[in-house]
Structure formats: structure tokens, C-alpha cells
Amino acid sequence: MDQTEVIYNGACPICAREIAGYRRLSEAGGLPIRYTDLNAADLARLSLSAEDAARRLHVVQEGRLIAGFPAFLALWSSMPRMRWLARLLGLPGLRTVIGAAYERIAAPLLYALHRRRRNRALHKARPGG
Structure with a gap:
């Protein structure tokens, strides 16, 4: 099995917490899944900007870059304990509704929170901020 790589926003507390759970499952199962924080990644190799990477989850699987809800399905499909969820939410009607949501x-919403945190940090870093 080729290694799956998950590109996530480690600066997002919600994202980081969710990824930590996936990482625990991956490590416990000895799964070939690598988790890469977009804030410390060479995104150019994927032709991906930091802003685009921060907008949604990305997964690289079999050399393909997958973004958004399909990235979650790809990740869950590669984890035996999560395959049931990928199968369920991958059903045509559910996939459309959940993907749109x-x-x-x-x-x-997560991207807006990310931008707000980033802007606050930039403001505090300025002299007089």
C-alpha cells in the first residue's frame, strides 16, 4: 500500500485535535499514513498555495491530490476502523449532502477562524499592537 499523506492546518486547534485522533489510530494500526502540517510543509511540490491548503483538508494518495470532503473519504478509507464511515458517508445521497455542508x-468557517487567529497574531506582533 502506498503511503497516504494528510496535509492539515496545525495552527487550527479544531483541525489539530481531529488529526491527533486520526494519527493515534494510524500509529496504533501501523498504517502508512503521514500527517504534514501545512505551516511547515513544502506545498510547492503539490502546486498548492498555503492559502488554498488552509481552506480545506488535503490528502495525497497514489500521487493524486484530493481536497475537501473527498479527502476525508480517502483518509477514512485507508483506516480499517474508519472504513465503515467512509462507506456510509460515501453513499451517493449522503456524499452530496455532507460534501456540500x-x-x-x-x-x-474553519478558514475564517484561521484568518482571524492569523490576523490577531500579526497585529500583536506589530510594534504598538
Whole structure:
């Protein structure tokens, strides 16, 4: 099995907590899954900007870059304890609804929180900020 690589935003507390759970499952099962924080990654090798990477989860599997809800399905499919979830949420009707909810609600919300945290940090780092 080729190694799966998960590109996630380690600066996002919600994202980091979720990925920590996946990492524990991966390590416990000896799964070939690598977790890469986008804030310390060479994203150019994937033709991916830091802003695009921060907007949604990305997974590299078999040389293909997968983004958004399909990335979750790819990740879950590669984890025996999560395959049931990938199968369930990958069903045509559910995949469409859950995928739309992720793309229209969850991903934009997480990205907005990321931008707010980043802007606050930049403001505090400025002299007089």
C-alpha cells in the first residue's frame, strides 16, 4: 500500500485535535499514513498555495491530490476502523449532502477562524499592537 499523506492546518486547534485522533489510530494500526502540517510543509511540490491548503483538508494518495470532503473519504478509507464511515458517508445521497455542508459551511468557517487567529497574531506582533 502506498503511503497516504494528510496535509492539515496545525495552527487550527479544531483541525489539530481531529488529526491527533486520526494519527493515534494510524500509529496504533501501523498504517502508512503521514500527517504534514501545512505551516511547515513544502506545498510547492503539490502546486498548492498555503492559502488554498488552509481552506480545506488535503490528502495525497497514489500521487493524486484530493481536497475537501473527498479527502476525508480517502483518509477514512485507508483506516480499517474508519472504513465503515467512509462507506456510509460515501453513499451517493449522503456524499452530496455532507460534501456540500463541508464545502459551504464547515470549511469556510474553519478558514475564517484561521484568518482571524492569523490576523490577531500579526497585529500583536506589530510594534504598538
